[in-house]
Amino acid sequence: MDIANYIYLSVLLFTIGAIGVVIRRNAIVVFMCIELMLNAANLAFVTFSRVHGNLSGQVASFFTMVVAACEVVVGLAIIVTIYRSRRSASVDDASLLKR
Amino acid sequence: MTTSTNLVYLIALPLFSAALLLLLGRIADKWGHIFATLISGSVFVIGVAEFFAMQDRDGEARAATQKVFEWISVGTFQVDASLLLDQLSICFVLLISGVGTLIHIYSIAYMSHDHDRRRFFAYLNLFIAAMLLLVLGDSYLNLYVGWEGVGLASYLLIGFWNQKPEYATAAKKAFVANRVGDLGLSLAIMIAFTQFGTVTFAGVKEGASGASAGALTAIGAMLLLAAAGKSAQFPLQSWLGDAMAGPTPVSALIHAATMVTAGVYLITRSNFIFDASPTAQLMVVTVGAITLLFGALIGTAKDDIKKALAASTMSQIGYMILATGLGPVGYAFAIMHLLTHGFFKAGMFLGAGSVMHGMSDEVNMRRYGAIGKVMPITAATFGLGYLAILGVPPFAGFYSKDKIIETAFNAGGIEGILLGGATLLGAAITAFYMTRVIVLTFTGTKRWDENAHPHESPLLMWAPMAILAIGSVTSGFLLNSGSALVNWLQPVVNERHEHHAEEFLPPLVVSTMALVVVAIGIAFAILKYRTVSVIAPTDVSIFTKAARKDLYQDSFNEAVLMRPGQKLTAGLVTTDYKVIDGLVRSVGWIIQTTSSALRSIQNGYVRSYALIMVLGVLTLVTAIWMVTL
Numbered sequence: 001m002d003i004a005n006y007i008y009l010s011v012l013l014f015t016i017g018a019i020g021v022v023i024r025r026n027a028i029v030v031f032m033c034i035e036l037m038l039n040a041a042n043l044a045f046v047t048f049s050r051v052h053g054n055l056s057g058q059v060a061s062f063f064t065m066v067v068a069a070c071e072v073v074v075g076l077a078i079i080v081t082i083y084r085s086r087r088s089a090s091v092d093d094a095s096l097l098k099r
Numbered sequence: 100m101t102t103s104t105n106l107v108y109l110i111a112l113p114l115f116s117a118a119l120l121l122l123l124g125r126i127a128d129k130w131g132h133i134f135a136t137l138i139s140g141s142v143f144v145i146g147v148a149e150f151f152a153m154q155d156r157d158g159e160a161r162a163a164t165q166k167v168f169e170w171i172s173v174g175t176f177q178v179d180a181s182l183l184l185d186q187l188s189i190c191f192v193l194l195i196s197g198v199g200t201l202i203h204i205y206s207i208a209y210m211s212h213d214h215d216r217r218r219f220f221a222y223l224n225l226f227i228a229a230m231l232l233l234v235l236g237d238s239y240l241n242l243y244v245g246w247e248g249v250g251l252a253s254y255l256l257i258g259f260w261n262q263k264p265e266y267a268t269a270a271k272k273a274f275v276a277n278r279v280g281d282l283g284l285s286l287a288i289m290i291a292f293t294q295f296g297t298v299t300f301a302g303v304k305e306g307a308s309g310a311s312a313g314a315l316t317a318i319g320a321m322l323l324l325a326a327a328g329k330s331a332q333f334p335l336q337s338w339l340g341d342a343m344a345g346p347t348p349v350s351a352l353i354h355a356a357t358m359v360t361a362g363v364y365l366i367t368r369s370n371f372i373f374d375a376s377p378t379a380q381l382m383v384v385t386v387g388a389i390t391l392l393f394g395a396l397i398g399t400a401k402d403d404i405k406k407a408l409a410a411s412t413m414s415q416i417g418y419m420i421l422a423t424g425l426g427p428v429g430y431a432f433a434i435m436h437l438l439t440h441g442f443f444k445a446g447m448f449l450g451a452g453s454v455m456h457g458m459s460d461e462v463n464m465r466r467y468g469a470i471g472k473v474m475p476i477t478a479a480t481f482g483l484g485y486l487a488i489l490g491v492p493p494f495a496g497f498y499s500k501d502k503i504i505e506t507a508f509n510a511g512g513i514e515g516i517l518l519g520g521a522t523l524l525g526a527a528i529t530a531f532y533m534t535r536v537i538v539l540t541f542t543g544t545k546r547w548d549e550n551a552h553p554h555e556s557p558l559l560m561w562a563p564m565a566i567l568a569i570g571s572v573t574s575g576f577l578l579n580s581g582s583a584l585v586n587w588l589q590p591v592v593n594e595r596h597e598h599h600a601e602e603f604l605p606p607l608v609v610s611t612m613a614l615v616v617v618a619i620g621i622a623f624a625i626l627k628y629r630t631v632s633v634i635a636p637t638d639v640s641i642f643t644k645a646a647r648k649d650l651y652q653d654s655f656n657e658a659v660l661m662r663p664g665q666k667l668t669a670g671l672v673t674t675d676y677k678v679i680d681g682l683v684r685s686v687g688w689i690i691q692t693t694s695s696a697l698r699s700i701q702n703g704y705v706r707s708y709a710l711i712m713v714l715g716v717l718t719l720v721t722a723i724w725m726v727t728l
Contacts, residue, residue, distance in 0.1 A: 022710045030705075095703030 006047040013040035027079045027089045031072075038068050101156060103163035106182040106235060109145055109192065112138050114228035120221035131217030132210075135224045136203040142227065143196035150189050161186060161590070164237060171240075178298060183237035187591040190434055190584075191234040191357075191364060194441045198356045199227050201563035205449055206348040208559035209456060219259060219346065226252035230357055234364060238299040239288045242365070246284060246329065249358045250277045256353060257345040269341035276338040280328010284365075287321035290314060304371040312376060319372050319379025323386060326362025330416045333390045337652040339413055340397070343405040347452030350405055355412045355448050356441040363416065363437050366423040367430045370592050373423070380424045384514075387421025388521040390414065393650060395528035399535065400646030402635055403462045404451045407536050408444070411488070414525060415440050421518065422503045425510055430592040431585040432502040438584075439495035439574045443487035446567030450481035453560055454540060457553040464539035465633050466548060471541035473553045476561045478541045480568035485537055487571035489530050489617050492610070495575030500526065502579075505609040515603055526613050530620025538628045546633050 013036055020033030042061040049057025083089045116138040120131045127134070153161050162185035171178040184192070203223060210216045229248025236242040258270030292298055294314045295306030307315060326332065331339035342354050353359070366373060366383060373380050394414030401407040415436070422433035454470055454477060455462060471478035487494040490501055504526065508519030547553065555561070578584040604612075635647075645651060700711075 018713050022706055022713065025706070091705045094705070 003047060003051060006043060010040045010044040010047065013037075013043065025090045025092050027082070027091050027094075030091055031075055031079065035068060035072070038064055101160050101163045103149075103165050103184065105145060105149065106163065106165040106184055107167050109142055109149075109196075109231050109235065110182075110228050112142055112145075112228075113224040113231070117221045117225035117228060120217055120224070125217075128214075128217045132203075132207050132220045135220035136200065136207060138224060139196065139200045139203045139227055142231070143193075143200045146189070146192040146196045149184060150193060153184075153186075153189060158590075175296065176292075178238060178240050180241060181237040181299075182235040182241075183300070184235060185591055186587050187364075187367060187434070188234050190438060190588075192231060194438055195227060195230050195234070195357050198441055198445050198567070199223070199230075199352060201566055202348045202352040202445065202449070205351075205452070205560050205563040206346075208557050209348055209452055210346065213346075215259075219256075222252055222255045222259070223349075223352070226256065226353060226358070230361075233361055237301075238297075239284075239291060239303070240298050242368075243281075243284060243288060246325075246361065247281065249353070249361065250274065250281065250329075253277070253342070253353050253358055256349040257342045259346055259349070260344070263344075266344040269338075269344035273338040273342045276335050277328050280325045280335055283321040283324025283328065287318050287325065290318050290321065294318075300368060303369075307371045307375055310375070312378075315372055315376040316378045319369075319376045320382060322365055322369050322372065323379065323382055326365050326420065327386060328362075329365075330359050330362030330420065331390075331413050332362065332386050332417065332420055333393055336390060336393065336413055337649065337656055339409050340401075340406050340649060343403070343409050347405065347448060347455060350409070351445045351448030351452065354409065356445040359412060359416055360419065360437045360441070363419040363423060363433055366420065367434060367592065370423075370427070370430055374426060380426065381514075383424030384421050384510075384518055385424075387417045387419070387424055388518055389417070391417030391421060391525040392521055392528070393417070395525050395532065396642075396646050397649050398532035399528060400643050402464050404454065404464050404467075404536060404540060405448070405462055407464070407532060408448055408451060411529065411532065412440075412444055414529065415444065415488070418500060418503050418522065418525065421522065422506060425506050425518075427592055428509075429503070429506050431588045432499060432506055434588060435575075435578050435584050436496075436499035436503060438578060439487065439499045439571070442567050442570030442574050443484040443495055446564055446571055447481055447484040447488070449560070449564045449567065450477050450484065453477040453556040453564065454553070456556055456560070458547070458551050461548065461551065464536065465631060465635060466546055466551075467540045468543045468546040468631065469541070470553055474555045476555055477564065480561070480564040481541070482537070483568040484571045485533050487575070488533055489621075490526060490613055491617070492614075493572075493576055495571050495573070497610075498575030498579040501606070501610050501613055504613055505604065505606055508603045508609060511603065519603075523612060523616055527616035527620040530617040531624045534621045534624035535628055538624060539631055543628070543631060546631065 017033045017035075017037035017040060020036065021030050024030055024033065042064050045057040045061040045064070047057075049055060049061075079089060082094055086093060113135075116135055120127050120135060123131075149163070153163070162183065164184075165182045167180040167182065169177075170180040203220070206216075206219065206223065210219050213219065226249060229245050229252055231245070233242055233245025233249060236245055254270050254274045257273050258267045261267040261270065288298055291303050291306075294310055295303050297303065297306070324335075328335045339354060339359070343350055345354070373383065391414045394410045394412070394417055398407050398410035398414060401410055419433040419436050419440070422429040422436065454467065454474065457470075457474055457477075458467070461467075483494070487496045490496040500522075504519060504522040507522045508515050510518055648654065
């Protein structure tokens with residue numbers, strides 16, 4: 001199987017994730033899209049690891065997973081807290097920083 | 100030169116007294132006036148003692164110096180606070196402390212109803228201290244300190260009754276006019292320092308012999324400006340009339356006898372500058388001649404007795420300034436006239452104060468009339484002063500003023516005839532306006548307010564007047580007998596006047612001419628003021644109107660100096676507001692506008708931040724890709 005197909009898939013996943021972050025309002029969905037982008041990056045890492053024949057890319061993908069796990073913990077906690085106080089999970093409603 | 104240790108007390112005593120009376124405040128109210136008078140008297144005693152000590156010394160040793168402390172010591176620039184008592188200074192020391200003490204005594208009675216009498220005496224002592232420092236300083240810088248000191252004392256005393264706004268304004272006017280003159284003095288000191296590297300009289304005198312004509316003329320012109328400011332000479336004369344707002348003893352002491360003559364002292368002291376610069380001398384005689392006629396003309400139209408006398412003072416100082424501009428022969432006569440003027444003018448001012456005291460502070464001479472009958476002593480002392488100022492022999496003015504007229508004629512050529520003519524004309528006008536004062540005040544019919552009850556003044560007031568009147572009678576004869584003053588001052592003004600050869604007019608002719616014009620002036624005044632209306636007539640000639648308005652000196656100053664000055668400052672304010680502030684404000688405005696435009700990017704929406712981030716990364720990646728390709 002051509003190795004380039006993995007890269008195409010990775011780019012496709014990343015683009016879907018990026019578009020999702022930009023166009024979706026629901027914080028949970030935005031969050032999932034970010035996860036999608038991270039996993040696209042992971043796929044690319046693993047693919048290049050295979051191409052180069054060493055483990056660096058594999059190790060990097062583990063790091064990414066650990067960071068993503070931490071991010072999920074913190075991020076979900078924030079989203080839940082915002083939802084509790086505002087009864088909404090829309091990212092557009094949480095625009096207080098501009099004032 | 101002799102070294103003395105007593106000179107500093109001449110200044111320290113009255114200065115200490117002034118500080119004490121001002122600091123103690125109301126506690127000193129009971130005895131402050133007596134204390135100040137005693138201090139002034141003791142200064143006079145020290146002065147007399149120094150005078151007799153000088154008589155015992157001869158030649159070079161006559162002048163005494165005292166170094167009080169080292170004042171400024173920067174590299175080669177060395178100024179000591181040193182005092183110099185020479186033949187010229189002692190004349191002033193005796194005049195200032197003598198007349199000063201008499202006026203202190205007079206003021207005890209004159210100011211007895213004023214609850215601020217102690218403050219008045221403190222200022223008087225401050226004045227005495229500053230004036231003595233002025234005449235005793237051995238350098239221009241020491242003189243300058245005294246010069247400013249008398250300006251301050253004059254300001255404080257003119258505005259003594261500063262609860263009246265116009266009096267406070269008069270004080271301010273005097274101060275501002277004096278500042279213009281002070282500028283001249285400070286410039287003269289700076290030029291002298293750059294030229295000669297020193298500011299002592301002795302040092303400048305030494306340097307003046309080798310200096311360029313331009314530098315000497317510049318110093319001379321600046322000194323003349325200083326003298327014009329302090330001595331109310333043209334073109335800085337306008338403050339003197341308003342200065343009469345001060346209590347009458349102040350007018351007698353500061354604005355007749357002593358402070359206003361400081362300009363004459365300055366020019367006489369700087370004789371080495373003026374002798375070396377004919378241009379500066381010409382300026383001096385011109386200013387003197389203009390002022391003596393200017394003052395005399397104003398004097399003819401004033402109904403306020405003090406303002407008439409003030410105009411007369413201006414005119415008489417014009418005589419002295421003119422004399423100082425006539426070279427070595429003139430200085431001694433200028434000082435002689437200064438001393439005799441100190442007696443008769445101070446005496447007449449005190450007489451005017453005495454009349455005002457009796458007439459509940461009425462100053463309008465049209466409201467006087469026939470006061471001679473109720474105030475015989477005042478009338479007699481005033482009359483003696485009157486005869487002295489007219490120059491009737493053998494009164495004081497005859498010796499001093501005729502000498503000036505004679506010297507003016509002897510200046511030679513057209514200049515001599517012009518100056519002599521001006522002094523003669525001045526003498527005639529003087530006779531007219533002084534006779535007018537006498538006729539309006541002491542003779543004729545009563546024109547008093549029905550509430551006025553004129554009465555003779557107490558002993559404390561008439562005794563000083565009597566002593567000054569004796570001075571007005573005898574001082575001229577004493578100073579002139581055997582050319583006493585001329586010989587006495589010879590080492591200071593530094594010239595034996597040997598050129599008697601080219602006498603334009605013999606003294607006898609000059610005296611006769613002077614007496615004739617004086618007689619004409621008197622006759623004219625008596626004829627004109629046989630009847631006097633209480634209200635000043637309004638249908639008068641254009642000249643009278645001009646003289647009543649002080650020959651438009653204030654209007655001139657206002658139109659030429661004050662209004663353009665105000666316009667200039669208003670223009671500068673507008674420039675500052677529009678241009679300078681405009682620049683600063685527009686910088687702020689630009690930053691504010693730009694930042695509020697940029698702020699709209701920061702909308703707070705997470706998704707737009709994310710979009711910008713994505714676009715940024717895309718741009719970055721594209722750029723790197725393009726470069727590496």
